[in-house]
Amino acid sequence: MTMTHPGLPDSWLWIAIVIMSLALLWVMLRKTNRASVEHFISVEKIPVAGLLAKLFAASPWPLLILKFISVALFLAVISAGLFGTPIPERNLATTLTWTVWWAGLIITVFFLGSAWCAVCPWDTIASWLVKRRLWRRADASASLGLRVPKAWRNVWPALLMFIVLTWLELGVGVTTNPYATALLSLVMIVLATVYMAVFEGKAFCKHVCPVGRTVGFYAQLSMVELRPRHQQTCAGCETLECYHGTEEVEPCPTNLVMGRLTQSTYCTSCSACTMSCPHDNVGWRVRSPAAEAIQHARPHWDEAWFMLGLLGLTTFHGITMMEVWEQALSGFAQVIGDSGQLIMSFSVGMLLVFAIPIIFYAVLIKITQFLIPVGIDFKQLFSNLAFISLPLAFVYHLAHNLNHLVRESRGFTDVLMNPMGRDSLPLSSQEMHMRHMNPLISEQLLYALQAGLMVFGFWLALQILQRRTMESLKGQSEWRSHYLVPGVIFIISVTAFNLWLLVQPMIMRM
Amino acid sequence: MQHFIKIIVISLIWISCFPAYAHHVLGRPSYSLGEDSNTPPSMQVETQIGDFYVTYMAFPAFPKPNEQGRVNLYASRIDNGQPFDGKVTFKVNDDSWFAGEEEILGVQNVDDSVFRQGFIFQKEGDYIITAEFESGGEPYIIDFPLRIGEPAPLGPIGITVGILIFVLAVVNVMQRKRRFQLKAQRAHQDNNT
Numbered sequence: 001m002t003m004t005h006p007g008l009p010d011s012w013l014w015i016a017i018v019i020m021s022l023a024l025l026w027v028m029l030r031k032t033n034r035a036s037v038e039h040f041i042s043v044e045k046i047p048v049a050g051l052l053a054k055l056f057a058a059s060p061w062p063l064l065i066l067k068f069i070s071v072a073l074f075l076a077v078i079s080a081g082l083f084g085t086p087i088p089e090r091n092l093a094t095t096l097t098w099t100v101w102w103a104g105l106i107i108t109v110f111f112l113g114s115a116w117c118a119v120c121p122w123d124t125i126a127s128w129l130v131k132r133r134l135w136r137r138a139d140a141s142a143s144l145g146l147r148v149p150k151a152w153r154n155v156w157p158a159l160l161m162f163i164v165l166t167w168l169e170l171g172v173g174v175t176t177n178p179y180a181t182a183l184l185s186l187v188m189i190v191l192a193t194v195y196m197a198v199f200e201g202k203a204f205c206k207h208v209c210p211v212g213r214t215v216g217f218y219a220q221l222s223m224v225e226l227r228p229r230h231q232q233t234c235a236g237c238e239t240l241e242c243y244h245g246t247e248e249v250e251p252c253p254t255n256l257v258m259g260r261l262t263q264s265t266y267c268t269s270c271s272a273c274t275m276s277c278p279h280d281n282v283g284w285r286v287r288s289p290a291a292e293a294i295q296h297a298r299p300h301w302d303e304a305w306f307m308l309g310l311l312g313l314t315t316f317h318g319i320t321m322m323e324v325w326e327q328a329l330s331g332f333a334q335v336i337g338d339s340g341q342l343i344m345s346f347s348v349g350m351l352l353v354f355a356i357p358i359i360f361y362a363v364l365i366k367i368t369q370f371l372i373p374v375g376i377d378f379k380q381l382f383s384n385l386a387f388i389s390l391p392l393a394f395v396y397h398l399a400h401n402l403n404h405l406v407r408e409s410r411g412f413t414d415v416l417m418n419p420m421g422r423d424s425l426p427l428s429s430q431e432m433h434m435r436h437m438n439p440l441i442s443e444q445l446l447y448a449l450q451a452g453l454m455v456f457g458f459w460l461a462l463q464i465l466q467r468r469t470m471e472s473l474k475g476q477s478e479w480r481s482h483y484l485v486p487g488v489i490f491i492i493s494v495t496a497f498n499l500w501l502l503v504q505p506m507i508m509r510m
Numbered sequence: 511m512q513h514f515i516k517i518i519v520i521s522l523i524w525i526s527c528f529p530a531y532a533h534h535v536l537g538r539p540s541y542s543l544g545e546d547s548n549t550p551p552s553m554q555v556e557t558q559i560g561d562f563y564v565t566y567m568a569f570p571a572f573p574k575p576n577e578q579g580r581v582n583l584y585a586s587r588i589d590n591g592q593p594f595d596g597k598v599t600f601k602v603n604d605d606s607w608f609a610g611e612e613e614i615l616g617v618q619n620v621d622d623s624v625f626r627q628g629f630i631f632q633k634e635g636d637y638i639i640t641a642e643f644e645s646g647g648e649p650y651i652i653d654f655p656l657r658i659g660e661p662a663p664l665g666p667i668g669i670t671v672g673i674l675i676f677v678l679a680v681v682n683v684m685q686r687k688r689r690f691q692l693k694a695q696r697a698h699q700d701n702n703t
Binding site for chain 2: 078082129130141142143144182183186189190193194197198330333334337338339340341342
């Protein structure tokens with residue numbers, strides 16, 4: 001039996017549309033968008049959060065304990081997947097991985113940045129196996145320490161992995177298959193360990209991990225960041241312990257120098273810099289979630305593709321949970337003579353949904369290139385403005401995942417009590433109905449959050465577009481609002497489509 | 511080095527000895543219910559082929575050798591939902607690298623819109639059940655996996671641990687070699703000076 005979650009009601013849709021229209025008017029009529037003075041609050045000054053931040057900065061043990069918990073849960077997922085019940089909603093592997101972790105992870109990024117990477121079990125297990133140390137700096141000979149070949153020193157492998165992961169998740173149906181979920185987990189451990197054993201630092205996290213890169217890019221929109229407390233201290237530092245490490249503490253695994261850090265994309269929140277800095281100059285601080293994507297993050301060709309890929313695949317997630325998708329897939333399969341799990345039809349559909357926003361974006365960038373009177377390279381403009389796709393992808397991802405988390409994670413405590421799902425039966429229609437009717441938070445609050453998120457993403461995308469288009473002029477031409485038109489068309493189209501998806505009833509995953 | 515290889519071999523044997531419990535291929539387990547029960551079937555696969563939606567059910571989910579089992583097949587037209595009422599031929603083949611001859615399990619007529627085929631397998635292993643029928647002059651062939659008995663003892667955990675030990679061992683050997691070469695180079699330089 002298939003059950004659907006209700007979509008965003010029209011009232012919330014119209015509220016969102018009105019606010020977005022006002023925001024659009026304001027941005028189009030505004031003459032400039034100069035960099036504003038940024039304000040930060042050190043997390044250490046915030047009650048409770050400050051205590052926790054100090055605790056984690058003072059000793060490696062709190063982080064190590066979290067790593068132990070994360071690894072224990074991960075091993076439980078593998079055991080449950082391999083030896084537990086095949087009923088997805090009764091097995092810890094599928095419920096913890098896809099309903100709680102994968103849906104909740106994106107939400108944590110907004111509040112905690114890339115904190116997940118610090119306790120990631122794939123990396124933790126790989127580190128323990130290769131370095132044979134719980135946390136202290138390992139012997140240099142533990143890994144071959146080779147440099148990653150130049151052709152791989154980018155996020156193309158991560159984008160490819162993300163496409164494969166999405167294909168496995170939605171096409172092959174790993175999300176509803178505990179055994180396949182466990183297999184996928186084992187594959188990730190092998191990949192992380194091989195990379196760590198062969199290459200220097202955390203090359204897997206930086207270039208290959210689809211989760212790490214997704215978290216990394218979304219962390220640009222997080223409300224927290226790990227940065228120097230005083231820039232002058234870093235400017236005067238000649239020893240760069242954050243980069244080189246100390247006798248006890250590992251160097252930065254993704255080769256970041258704290259004094260020059262302007263974006264959080266590759267920070268894994270591993271705490272090596274906070275522990276190694278002799279001046280105690282590294283700490284967490286609360287910031288405006290817009291600042292980094294609007295002005296600090298530097299554009300790169302491969303990263304632009306990753307951000308656009310994120311947008312395409314995130315929207316694709318939503319599309320596959322619509323009844324209309326299933327009908328279209330079935331119809332298309334009949335046309336091309338596909339049968340069985342309709343993998344071929346699914347793959348073609350996925351490729352189309354992935355490619356359409358990128359082609360549309362590329363065409364609009366070409367038009368922007370014509371509109372701007374300053375000569376600018378297409379690749380440069382493509383990379384620079386691709387940041388507009390980041391908030392659009394992030395807010396839809398959050399709004400969509402909220403639906404899963406709030407409506408489908410009921411009953412997770414039952415799974416925790418019986419992680420293998422021994423002697424359990426599939427969800428009865430009554431249980432499904434109960435879950436459906438009793439979300440974790442009230443439905444109206446869920447709708448308000450979803451509508452609010454969509455407005456927030458729209459607003460951020462407009463800000464990024466205006467700021468980065470202005471930068472592209474390099475002061476050589478006067479500002480004209482019509483330079484923004486192609487970018488605005490892209491933002492409106494994506495937001496309108498994602499809002500339409502949110503309004504539709506969504507098929508319950510498990 | 512020999513000592514190291516011994517450790518690897520012993521570790522691999524030890525890991526291979528872990529009992530591996532049966533797992534599903536797709537769908538739902540049997541819950542030890544009677545085969546004529548109207549409760550969820552032991553294993554269910556829903557698929558689409560040509561003009562038909564096909565639902566395949568196997569009972570029990572993980573039949574043992576010499577145990578009576580049954581597959582049910584239900585096919586309905588995509589355009590009007592009309593159930594298929596012709597004949598279905600069920601065949602079986604060994605799902606291995608060196609598969610043997612295909613055997614016909616039986617040809618079944620429709621019974622209350624469902625085609626039912628019983629089976630008994632004598633040997634453990636992975637099999638492919640093939641259902642064949644013809645409609646509108648078009649042949650329809652659908653394959654479904656079926657596992658008889660327990661899965662192989664060297665399961666995914668064994669393979670993963672094997673790969674990890676192999677990679678770590680190779681890295682260790684290479685690093686030792688590197689260090690040895692470095693030492694030899696230094697000794698050579700010292701002798702020259």
